[in-house]
Structure formats: C-alpha cells, structure tokens
Amino acid sequence: MNATRKAVVGVDTAKSVFQVYTVEQATGEVINKPIKRAQFVQWFANRPPCLIGMEACGGSQHWARKLQELGHEVKLMSGKMVKAFVGGNKNDAADARAIYMAAQQPEVKAVAIKTEAQQAVLAMHRIRQQLVKMRTAQMNALRGLLAEYGEVFGTGRKAFDAGIKAALGRLAERLPMPLIETLRDQWNELARLDARIARIESSLLTWMREDRAAKAIFAIPGVGLLTATAVVAAMGDAKAFRSGREFAAWLGLIPGQTGSGGKVRLLGMSKRGDTYLRTLLIHGARAVLRRPKALSPWLQQLSQRRPLNVVIAALANKMARTIWAVLAHDRAYDKDHVSMRPDTAVAR
Structure with missing residues (x-):
C-alpha cells in the first residue's frame, strides 16, 4: 500500500x-x-x-x-x-x-485553485476597491483643507459637489489663485476616479452576463453586480464546500465559539475568511432590509425581536447559504423553494 x-x-x-x-x-x-x-x-x-x-x-x-x-x-x-x-x-x-x-x-x-479568468475578475475588484479608497481619501482631504478657511459641507458626495463650486468662488476673492487652481484640480480628480470605477463596473457587468453561475446568483435579493462576480470568482468550485453552512463559515458569517469540558459558549461573528466578500454580503442584506414591505415573514418576525445588526448578519448568513445551494446544485433561484433533508425527500 x-x-x-x-x-x-x-x-x-x-x-x-x-x-x-x-x-x-x-x-x-x-x-x-x-x-x-x-x-x-x-x-x-x-x-x-x-x-x-x-x-x-x-x-x-x-x-x-x-x-x-x-x-x-x-x-x-x-x-x-x-x-x-x-x-x-x-x-x-x-x-x-x-x-x-x-x-x-x-x-x-x-x-480553491482558481482559473486565470477568475483571478482576473478578482484583480478588477481589488483595483476598484483601491480606487474607491483613493476617491474617499481625496474628498476627505479636500473637506479638511477647505474647513481651514471656514467652508464646510453636508455629509455625502452629493452635498460636497453641490457646495464646493460656490466655496471655491468665495475663496478666490481671499486666497492666492495657485491654491484655488490646485483645489479645483483635486476636485476634478474625483470625476476622473468616478470614470475609472465606472469602466471597471462595466467590464464586470459584461463578464457577469456571459457567466452562467454569476447570472444565477444575481437573482437572489441582496446580491448585486459586485457580489455576484466576486463570489463566483473567489469560491471556485462550490462543491468544494460540503454545505451552505461551511461556505458561510468560510466567509466568517457564523458565530465564533469557545468552550471546554463540554460547555460551549457562542461569541459574535467569527469574521474569518475574505473581508471583502463578507462586507458585500452585509451591505446587500442591509439593502434588502430597507424595503420593509418586501420582507419575508421570517425576516419580519426576526426584526421584531432582535437588534438591527443581528438581523443584518443573519440575513447575510442566509444569503451565503442560498448562494452555495444555487451554485452547488446548479439550479435557478426560487424564492418559494423549501429545502428538505435528503432522507425526508426520499420518504416523500
């Protein structure tokens, strides 16, 4: 042997x-x-x-x-x-x-060992993530510089864009023109970063339309373009995971635990695995909960007895399990599907 x-x-x-x-x-x-x-x-x-x-x-x-x-x-x-x-x-x-x-x-x-095509999709996600960080840092730096001269803006990009043009006009009467031009260039750089991010998202959309697995999970509520493409590329073969729970554990969406002597105590989310994928699923779950009229009875009941963040984490966990089920069983998403244990299904 x-x-x-x-x-x-x-x-x-x-x-x-x-x-x-x-x-x-x-x-x-x-x-x-x-x-x-x-x-x-x-x-x-x-x-x-x-x-x-x-x-x-x-x-x-x-x-x-x-x-x-x-x-x-x-x-x-x-x-x-x-x-x-x-x-x-x-x-x-x-x-x-x-x-x-x-x-x-x-x-x-x-x-999982990934193909070059899957790694290419993940590389595009990483580059997009870096550009988003650069854009946020650029805007925050401008906010800080302009606050030194008494110009402050509301929260968010929309409020910032609406107020900075007028602010630069007011500051041009008091400050040197080279500084005003530099600030204006920094503001215009945000639009260039927007364009680069949009091009990457357009490429990801093209890839998703050609990939059967990505299109299948895109139908799941809370799964958008970024989540669908990133999960399919990162997961590799869904059958490498024995169950949806194992996939959710790989993403760090199940409780951690500690114990000894037969006594086990559950902790908060373990937060193991890919932080990026877990963040996408959490944001997707948060988007689903913003439409209370479309919530399932399970979510409605859970929302009444548990804190909001707990509900979001629970829904993200369920989304991960649903993604695994759709990919592992190679079937379309069905919101009315009722899962059964294999022995129960045979008995029926």
Missing part, C-alpha cells in the same frame, strides 16, 4: 528561492533544500505525480496551475492552519516541513 501511495512535497514559496521538503518513499531520505525560481517547475517535471502542499499566498495560484499541468495534485492551505505545525524557530526549512505535515492532515481545508 505504501508503495502506491503518492509522495508528499511541502513547498515554501518565495520571490526568488523556494524551499522544498519531502521524504523519499523508497529510501526514507529527507530532502529539505532550496530551489531557485528558474529550476522550480523543472524539478517537479522530473518527478512522478505527487501531492504538493503550499501556503495560499502571493503567487501560489500561478504555481498551483503550473504544477497541475504537470499532473501533480496541489493542496493550497491557509497560512494560519500551517502555522500550527511549525516547531521551534521559524525559517524557510521549518516552514517547508510544516507545510509537508499540514498537507497530509484531512482536517486542514484546502483553498
């Missing part, structure tokens, strides 16, 4: 030099050595198919696809899970050995 078992290799990736750890099955020899980037793929090309463990970090998706093309099985793992197997001082050799050990543990969950 041991002769037919796949060899396991732990790889600690880096920018230029990778550390590789494995135990030769035939001789028991321990190999723990550095390999330069240029020779990395070639080293695995000369080996029979094996299980390769790597931390899910920068560049790991690229190398996972390259190694899969050679016929190897790749298991990407969270760095937090691998850390538990590091003994003694932390260095490249110890990290590679920890990855080797973690890759063999069935309870260490694997991170």
Whole structure:
C-alpha cells in the first residue's frame, strides 16, 4: 500500500528561492533544500505525480496551475492552519516541513485553485476597491483643507459637489489663485476616479452576463453586480464546500465559539475568511432590509425581536447559504423553494 501511495512535497514559496521538503518513499531520505525560481517547475517535471502542499499566498495560484499541468495534485492551505505545525524557530526549512505535515492532515481545508479568468475578475475588484479608497481619501482631504478657511459641507458626495463650486468662488476673492487652481484640480480628480470605477463596473457587468453561475446568483435579493462576480470568482468550485453552512463559515458569517469540558459558549461573528466578500454580503442584506414591505415573514418576525445588526448578519448568513445551494446544485433561484433533508425527500 505504501508503495502506491503518492509522495508528499511541502513547498515554501518565495520571490526568488523556494524551499522544498519531502521524504523519499523508497529510501526514507529527507530532502529539505532550496530551489531557485528558474529550476522550480523543472524539478517537479522530473518527478512522478505527487501531492504538493503550499501556503495560499502571493503567487501560489500561478504555481498551483503550473504544477497541475504537470499532473501533480496541489493542496493550497491557509497560512494560519500551517502555522500550527511549525516547531521551534521559524525559517524557510521549518516552514517547508510544516507545510509537508499540514498537507497530509484531512482536517486542514484546502483553498480553491482558481482559473486565470477568475483571478482576473478578482484583480478588477481589488483595483476598484483601491480606487474607491483613493476617491474617499481625496474628498476627505479636500473637506479638511477647505474647513481651514471656514467652508464646510453636508455629509455625502452629493452635498460636497453641490457646495464646493460656490466655496471655491468665495475663496478666490481671499486666497492666492495657485491654491484655488490646485483645489479645483483635486476636485476634478474625483470625476476622473468616478470614470475609472465606472469602466471597471462595466467590464464586470459584461463578464457577469456571459457567466452562467454569476447570472444565477444575481437573482437572489441582496446580491448585486459586485457580489455576484466576486463570489463566483473567489469560491471556485462550490462543491468544494460540503454545505451552505461551511461556505458561510468560510466567509466568517457564523458565530465564533469557545468552550471546554463540554460547555460551549457562542461569541459574535467569527469574521474569518475574505473581508471583502463578507462586507458585500452585509451591505446587500442591509439593502434588502430597507424595503420593509418586501420582507419575508421570517425576516419580519426576526426584526421584531432582535437588534438591527443581528438581523443584518443573519440575513447575510442566509444569503451565503442560498448562494452555495444555487451554485452547488446548479439550479435557478426560487424564492418559494423549501429545502428538505435528503432522507425526508426520499420518504416523500
């Protein structure tokens, strides 16, 4: 049995030099050595198919696809899970050995390996997120500068745009013109950032219209363009999760817990996983609750007995489970669908 078992290799990736750890099955020899980037793929090309463990970090998706093309099985793992197997001082050799050990543990969950198309969509989301932060910082900086001269504005972008033109006109009578022109350029930069963000959203919309999975979950209340495209690209294969609850846990939308001696105490949301996806689902749930007449009986009852933020988190959790169900079972969203346990469905 041991002769037919796949060899396991732990790889600690880096920018230029990778550390590789494995135990030769035939001789028991321990190999723990550095390999330069240029020779990395070639080293695995000369080996029979094996299980390769790597931390899910920068560049790991690229190398996972390259190694899969050679016929190897790749298991990407969270760095937090691998850390538990590091003994003694932390260095490249110890990290590679920890990855080797973690890759063999069935309870260490694997991170989905994404296609280049999925990574491209996520990259567009990251760039858009960065542009939104830049736009917010730009507007806040202008507010602060103008407040130094007695010009303040209402909350929000609309109130800011409505008042800044008149404010710059008033300040032009008192301040040097170079400063006024600089402030006006900074204000115009907001419009340029708006245009760049709009172009990215247009590209995401085009991709969503061509992707069957994204279109399917777009029909779920609270799931918009950003949520639909980001979830499909980040999730990979929905069947990698055993249930909707596991997917919600991966997003950090279930309660954390602590306990000992058989006594378990539930905490607030664990907030593990992808912060960006969790934020999108929370905002989507908040948008649903702004239409009280369209709420389901479950939401109406929950809203009457629980605080608003608890209701929002509960709805985001349910949205995540619904997304998983639609994608894992490859079916259209049905608001009247009633889920049943498999044994119950067979009995009926």
